[in-house]
Amino acid sequence: xxTGSLVHRAxxxxxxISLFLLTFSIFLIKDSYLYFYFLAAxxxxxxxxxxxxxxxxKGLKPLIxxxxxxxxxxxxxxxxxxxxxxxxxxxxxxxxxxxSFKFFMKVTLLVIYATLLTLTTSPVELSDGxxxxxxxLKYVKFPVHEFSLxxxxxxxxxxxLVMEIDKxxxxxxxxxxxxxxxxxxxxxxxxxxxxxxxxxxSFKRADELAVAMESRCYMGGEGRSRYxxxxxxxxxxxxxxxxxxxxxxxxVNFFNSLNK
Amino acid sequence: MKKxxxxxxxxxALFAALTAVGAFIKIPIPFVPVTMxxxxxxxxxxxxxxxxGALSQLxxxxxxxxxxxxxxxxxxxxxxxxPSFGFLIGFVFAAYAIGRIFEILKEASFKNIFIAxxxxxxxxxxxxxPYLYMMNNYYLSQPLPxxxxxxxxxxxxxxxxxxxxxxxxxISAAIYRRTKLFV
Numbered sequence: 001x002x003t004g005s006l007v008h009r010a011x012x013x014x015x016x017i018s019l020f021l022l023t024f025s026i027f028l029i030k031d032s033y034l035y036f037y038f039l040a041a042x043x044x045x046x047x048x049x050x051x052x053x054x055x056x057x058k059g060l061k062p063l064i065x066x067x068x069x070x071x072x073x074x075x076x077x078x079x080x081x082x083x084x085x086x087x088x089x090x091x092x093x094x095x096x097x098x099x100s101f102k103f104f105m106k107v108t109l110l111v112i113y114a115t116l117l118t119l120t121t122s123p124v125e126l127s128d129g130x131x132x133x134x135x136x137l138k139y140v141k142f143p144v145h146e147f148s149l150x151x152x153x154x155x156x157x158x159x160x161l162v163m164e165i166d167k168x169x170x171x172x173x174x175x176x177x178x179x180x181x182x183x184x185x186x187x188x189x190x191x192x193x194x195x196x197x198x199x200x201x202s203f204k205r206a207d208e209l210a211v212a213m214e215s216r217c218y219m220g221g222e223g224r225s226r227y228x229x230x231x232x233x234x235x236x237x238x239x240x241x242x243x244x245x246x247x248x249x250x251x252v253n254f255f256n257s258l259n260k
Numbered sequence: 261m262k263k264x265x266x267x268x269x270x271x272x273a274l275f276a277a278l279t280a281v282g283a284f285i286k287i288p289i290p291f292v293p294v295t296m297x298x299x300x301x302x303x304x305x306x307x308x309x310x311x312x313g314a315l316s317q318l319x320x321x322x323x324x325x326x327x328x329x330x331x332x333x334x335x336x337x338x339x340x341x342x343p344s345f346g347f348l349i350g351f352v353f354a355a356y357a358i359g360r361i362f363e364i365l366k367e368a369s370f371k372n373i374f375i376a377x378x379x380x381x382x383x384x385x386x387x388x389x390p391y392l393y394m395m396n397n398y399y400l401s402q403p404l405p406x407x408x409x410x411x412x413x414x415x416x417x418x419x420x421x422x423x424x425x426x427x428x429x430x431i432s433a434a435i436y437r438r439t440k441l442f443v
Contacts, residue, residue, distance in 0.1 A: 016326070019337060107338075114336035118327040126326045143315075146269055150319045153273035154280070155328060161281045188427050192434050199303075199439045202274050210267035218266055 007049040007120045010239040011232060012129025018243040019117050025250035026109050030257040032098070034250055035105035041246045042112045049120050059115035060108070067107055074100035127151040128226075146220065153209075161202070168197050268308065272316035275304035279320045279351070280330035295332075298384070299428045301351050302358050302377045306368070306432060307440070310359030317351040324348075346391020350384035357383045368436040374429040381421040389413040 002008060007015075026038060046056055075096055082094040121129070131148035138144050169179070172193050179190050282296035305313035324331045324339060331339055331348065339345055358380040365372040389409055396404045 023337060107341075110338040110341070111336070114327060114338050118336070121327075123328055126328070127323075130322060130326050147315075147319065147322070150269055150273040150276065150315070151323050151326070153270055154276040154319055154323055157274055157277035158280050158330065161277055165281065165285070188430060192431060195431065195435055196438055199435060202278070203271070203439065206267060206270040206274050209270050210264060213266050213270075214264065220265065 002122070003050040005048060005050045005120075006235045006238060007045060009233075009235040011132075011236055012121050012125040013132035014232075014236045014239050015117055015121055016126075016129045016133050018239060019113055021243060021247055022113050023110060025247040025254075026106060026113075028254040029106075029250050030253055032102060032105075034253055035102070035109065037249060038109050038246065039105075039112075042109070042116060045116055045242070049116070051119055055119055056112065056115055059119070060111060063111055064108075067104055070107075071100050071104040074103060123155050124152060127155070145224065157205075160205075161198075164201060165194065165198060168194050171197075268312050271308055272304070272312045273319060275300060275308065275313075275316040276319040276323065279304070279317065280323070283330070283332045297351070298377075298381070298424050299431065301355050302373070302380055302428055303432060303435075305355040305358035305380070306362050306373065306376070306436065308359070309363065310356045313355035313359040314352050317355045321348055321352065341395065343392045343395040344388070345395075347384055347388035349391065350387035353387055354380035354383040368433060368440075370429055370433040373432050373436070374425060377425045377429045377432070378422070381417065381425050385413055385417050385421065 022038075029035065029038075042056075043053070046053065075092055076090045077096075083091060084094060084097070085092040118126075127148045130151065131144055134142070134144045134147065173179070177190065177193060179187075182190065278300045279297055282300045285296040301313075301317060304316045307313075308316065320330065325337050327336050329336075333339075333342065358376045361376040361379055362368075362372065365376065392413075393404065393406065393409050396409075
């Protein structure tokens with residue numbers, strides 16, 4: 001969702017690193033009140049990014065059911081000394097209640113922050129950011145540039161391939177193929193007339209793309225410059241300060257609990 | 261056709277995309293639906309060789325981790341905490357193993373591909389199960405005893421894994437003959 005806000009403008013590298021730091025510090029939290037602090041911070045970032053809360057909820061929707069279910073299962077079946085309510089196998093304890101709440105908040109926060117990253121960064125920017133983050137791996141001869149190029153190409157191809165499979169399936173059905181009936185061997189065999197055209201068109205497409213790239217003098221990552229270049233700017237520093245101020249209490253909390 | 265480095269890169273990217281799509285295609289066999297993912301993993305390995313095959317799977321994993329929903333249950337960095345994430349890591353090593361074994365065996369007969377794919381499955385389970393064990397015990401703190409995981413893993417492997425391997429090698433052998441000219 002591009003809104004051109006400060007969060008959108010920050011470099012993807014910074015954002016990926018921030019997500020990493022935030023994820024880590026969520027795991028370090030010991031006291032429950034800090035979960036609400038992290039939740040408030042995520043809403044704050046969302047508002048700065050100029051996004052509606054409904055976008056975030058849309059990202060949470062497919063997972064929230066699983067989380068709520070685990071929450072209740074955890075409440076009912078976790079061990080503890082202080083029993084608040086008991087009925088047959090079901091036993092609700094104070095420790096269980098606290099544990100389930102913490103676990104629920106943890107996973108929800110993780111998903112919220114991951115969703116924030118994808119809401120404010122385009123896939124192409126993400127793979128650029130990934131390239132920046134993986135750069136140190138160059139010293140162990142890992143093909144970092146090629147890797148991010150492949151990520152971009154793979155992203156480009158996913159919708160095309162889905163459409164292609166649909167088209168081939170319909171074409172074969174029009175010729176009388178039946179994909180939902182038949183014995184075991186027959187069903188397996190049915191997949192061959194889908195996969196052969198799929199592979200052949202994919203290989204042809206790869207060949208065309210390779211020719212197109214090489215005729216424009218693509219020779220791999222060595223000494224290649226970027227079309228879109230992002231310099232570290234004002235928005236990056238603001239992002240960094242913001243994230244550090246979110247993480248700081250969690251770190252303090254963690255070290256305090258170590259000292260006790 | 262000529263095999264340039266650029267083309268190999270693009271082909272690996274394509275197989276990463278195919279693996280992503282494969283998570284959502286199932287062959288409707290009763291009781292044990294076979295997803296096409298293992299199919300594309302082995303095919304990437306057989307056609308592209310161990311190095312590019314493994315690279316294509318690595319691209320797939322990182323695409324998912326960077327937040328694009330290409331895994332069976334979505335995507336995002338937090339997928340690392342899914343107990344089943346180990347099986348995805350297994351794809352990388354499996355692709356390498358399958359490619360390597362196929363390189364040694366050379367001929368694309370049903371038997372040879374079956375041997376390669378079964379060893380690939382062994383690699384996937386060997387990476388996936390310890391991960392499942394660690395995640396359940398240290399992160400979710402819902403302890404599963406080791407023998408139970410071993411038992412579960414072995415029965416899964418014996419039924420679903422072997423069936424997948426059979427189907428995959430049957431289809432691969434049929435397709436390899438018809439498509440290798442185009443690579």
